[in-house]
Amino acid sequence: MTGATIERVVDPDPSVLAELGRYDAEAFGQTGLRSFDLGVVAHVGAIYLLRVDGVAAGSCQLLRMFDEPGMFWVFGFYVRPAWQGRGFGRRLLSYVAEQVRQAGGAGLRMSVSPANRAAIGLYEGFGFETLRLAADFYGPGEDRYLMEWRTSSAGRHSAGAAAGLTGPEAPGDRRAGRD
Numbered sequence: 001m002t003g004a005t006i007e008r009v010v011d012p013d014p015s016v017l018a019e020l021g022r023y024d025a026e027a028f029g030q031t032g033l034r035s036f037d038l039g040v041v042a043h044v045g046a047i048y049l050l051r052v053d054g055v056a057a058g059s060c061q062l063l064r065m066f067d068e069p070g071m072f073w074v075f076g077f078y079v080r081p082a083w084q085g086r087g088f089g090r091r092l093l094s095y096v097a098e099q100v101r102q103a104g105g106a107g108l109r110m111s112v113s114p115a116n117r118a119a120i121g122l123y124e125g126f127g128f129e130t131l132r133l134a135a136d137f138y139g140p141g142e143d144r145y146l147m148e149w150r151t152s153s154a155g156r157h158s159a160g161a162a163a164g165l166t167g168p169e170a171p172g173d174r175r176a177g178r179d
């Protein structure tokens, strides 16, 4: 039985921020967050860390949105390559959504590259809806879908809520940049 746990990273020391920075670079290359950025997110927003058998296997970074304070922006979301395709992404997303619901939040919003089929599949399967394609969202040619999930639609994310561990599958495509 795989022992998966998810915890919020509270008041991280510099070694933890450096470790999270390495994982961000692994997931997003040059557009990964650095330890300074991660310090901001940990102290001002929230960082959740998924561990499998005690080993860091994925993370989610949240910030509350200025113009819509009920909404939380998913700044980063990843499962590390060795743990992809085993239901951990769905499990982490389900946990984070429940934290937002318990905090009285209205929902989650994020940007996703149109090329990132694995992420889009995860989010759509969970109940996210695509709001629009935002041209040049992060700069020239960096178009992104904006996707949203609302706590009021929680009944529709049964696939996420029921997520358990499944057998190994082929790992998802590694992304060259931040989604």
Ligand SMILES: CC(C)(COP(=O)(O)OP(=O)(O)OC[C@H]1O[C@@H](n2cnc3c(N)ncnc32)[C@H](O)[C@@H]1OP(=O)(O)O)[C@@H](O)C(=O)NCCC(=O)NCCS
Pocket (backbone or CB within 6 Å): 027, 028, 076, 077, 078, 079, 080, 083, 084, 085, 086, 087, 088, 089, 090, 091, 110, 111, 112, 113, 116, 117, 118, 119, 120, 121, 122, 123, 125, 170, 171, 172, 173, 174, 175, 179
């Ligand atoms: C996207 C990502 C988080 C998915 O995590 P994961 O743990 O591999 O996903 P899960 O095993 O929980 O799969 C959940 C769903 O995601 C989709 N999915 C996952 N991997 C996929 C792949 N390789 N191809 C297509 N769909 C895929 C499927 O819809 C899957 O549901 P199913 O198993 O019922 O078909 C992971 O691939 C990742 O971290 N990628 C690199 C970083 C990244 O792109 N982050 C997202 C930024 S928006």
